[in-house]
Amino acid sequence: MSVNRHRRFTKPVMPLDLVRRHLEPGPVVLVTSAHGSSRNVMTLGWQTVMEFSPSLVGCMISAANHSFELIRQSGSCVINVPPASLIDTVVGIGNISGADVDKFETFGLTTEPGVEVAAPSIAECFASFECRISDDRLVTSHNFFIFEVVRATAARLARPSRTLHYTGDGVFMISGRRVDRSALFDPRML
Incomplete structure (x- = not known):
């Protein structure tokens, strides 16, 4: 019989609008878009991998955002992953309208x-994923786009770049130490 020696937590009820502080796992990204003579870049604090092959990524983009119609009209965008060193640029981009x-x-x-x-990619970002809309059934009701990555580029870095992770209220976490447990995985689950 094993004994549970893991820490247990007391968990008081919290406001539902603060849930994101615990569930925002992905890095903050800069989404670029273009249609006709218009182009834009927006800060996006949440996206989710939905499938590996084909590579599908889900993003909620507010209809109030200038990029929303550019993406809808063009059917595409680029998801760019900035290094943590661009934090002030990321915040600045999020604070003004591309309109x-x-x-x-x-x-x-x-x-x-x-x-x-x-849409263009951003040279100052260490990874860029060119995307086309794969499924737009949830755009009208939830502003949720499902993109298929059709081209991916990423810098070969000596060490992994640190990324930004937004937790709300103007607060970010920066990715930290990496822990490799790949030896414990069934190879089919990697």
């Missing part, structure tokens, strides 16, 4: 043309 200013120019971001989509 009013060219955020690429305002924040000194270098754009690189998309190969599979019209």
Whole structure:
């Protein structure tokens, strides 16, 4: 018989609007979009991997965001993963509308043309995923896009880049020490 020696937690009830502080696992990303002569970059604090092959990513993008219609009209975007060192740029991009200013120019971001989509990628981000809308059935009711990654690029780094993770109320966590437990996994589950 085994004895449970793991710490147990007392968990008081918390406000439901604070749940995100515990469930926001993915990094903050910069989503670029373009349609016609318009382009934009927006900060997105939540996305989720939905399938591995094909590579599907779900994103909730508010209909009030300038990028919403650009993505809807073009059917595509690029999900760019910034390093933690871009935290002030990430916040700045999230605080202004691309309908009013060219955020690429305002924040000194270098754009690189998309190969599979019209939207540019951002050279200052260490990974960029060109995406097309795979499923838009939840866009009207929930502003939820399901994208298929159609091209992926990522820098080969000597050590993993630290990423930003938004927990709400203007507070971020920065990814920390990596712990490798791959030897414990069934190879089919990696």
